[in-house]
Amino acid sequence: MEKKTVFCVIGPGVMGEAIIAGLIRQKVAEPGQIIAAGPELDSLAYLEKHYGIHCTPENIQAASAGDVILLAVKPQRIQKVLKGLQDKIPASALVISIVAGSSIKDISEGLNHPAVVRAMPNTPAQIGEGITVWTTSKGVSEAQCDLARSVLGSLGEEVFMDEEEYLDMATALSGSGPAYVFLFMEAMIDAGVHLGFQRKIAEKLVVQTLRGSVNYYDHKKDHAAHLRSEVTSPGGTSAEALYYLEKAGFRTAISRSIWAAYERSRELGAGKKGKTPS
Numbered sequence: 001m002e003k004k005t006v007f008c009v010i011g012p013g014v015m016g017e018a019i020i021a022g023l024i025r026q027k028v029a030e031p032g033q034i035i036a037a038g039p040e041l042d043s044l045a046y047l048e049k050h051y052g053i054h055c056t057p058e059n060i061q062a063a064s065a066g067d068v069i070l071l072a073v074k075p076q077r078i079q080k081v082l083k084g085l086q087d088k089i090p091a092s093a094l095v096i097s098i099v100a101g102s103s104i105k106d107i108s109e110g111l112n113h114p115a116v117v118r119a120m121p122n123t124p125a126q127i128g129e130g131i132t133v134w135t136t137s138k139g140v141s142e143a144q145c146d147l148a149r150s151v152l153g154s155l156g157e158e159v160f161m162d163e164e165e166y167l168d169m170a171t172a173l174s175g176s177g178p179a180y181v182f183l184f185m186e187a188m189i190d191a192g193v194h195l196g197f198q199r200k201i202a203e204k205l206v207v208q209t210l211r212g213s214v215n216y217y218d219h220k221k222d223h224a225a226h227l228r229s230e231v232t233s234p235g236g237t238s239a240e241a242l243y244y245l246e247k248a249g250f251r252t253a254i255s256r257s258i259w260a261a262y263e264r265s266r267e268l269g270a271g272k273k274g275k276t277p278s
Helices: 014-025 041-051 059-063 075-085 104-111 123-127 142-153 165-175 177-195 199-220 224-230 237-247 250-269
Strands: 007-010 034-037 054-056 068-071 094-097 116-120 130-136 156-160
Touching: 007 014, 007 059, 014 034, 014 041, 014 123, 034 041, 034 059, 041 054, 059 075, 068 075, 068 142, 075 104, 094 104, 094 142, 104 116, 116 142, 116 165, 123 130, 130 142, 130 165, 142 156, 165 177, 165 250, 177 199, 177 250, 199 224, 237 250
Parallel strands: 007 034, 007 068, 034 054, 068 094, 094 116, 130 156
Antiparallel strands: 116 130
């Protein structure tokens, strides 16, 4: 009887749970094939009860039994976790890291293990609607690459890149992207309330406008600029609104904020701590 793949999730927080849920939802793994390890006993008890998986507070115990080890810890804890797991990863295992800023070199050398995938998902992965950009070390086999694609595909869409430098770019664009969208939503909802709508009505109008716009974009498969021009009549309300957005530097602010996130991702990779905003 063929041995079933064992998946070990180190750091079962929000994204760790998203991975667990995705693996089960997409039938990549059964609950009995998943082990979660972390220091929060209450969280482990919840995961064990809710998903029917195995849980342990001991990282080494979990990792030593895994065929796929998924690192989902906070960037501030990764060095401690790597040190504790060094030389403890099974030789044939695949390591998948979603830790922001930690390079393949950092993970591989920290664990003393050659087969490493670095990935950057985003929070919609929690409902299977995420987008994950990923790449591999030279030590990842073709079969392991296919396995990684199945794991990351369980979170939504996945995009493989040959060069690791794109991971920091993805962190800034799609990884942090939901935060930009939610801020935009929040501003639109507040504007609706200022106009006189009840907040629930303003929320409904904004959410469906965003949802419908994205679905329309997918349906039309046209350039965003062309779709924008479709709704912008000369001298009309949309033209007036866009004039003020451009005058306020909206496009530039978005571009600069994404660049700032990219630079911060690279700083995290270099081990730099937080800085005070100027």
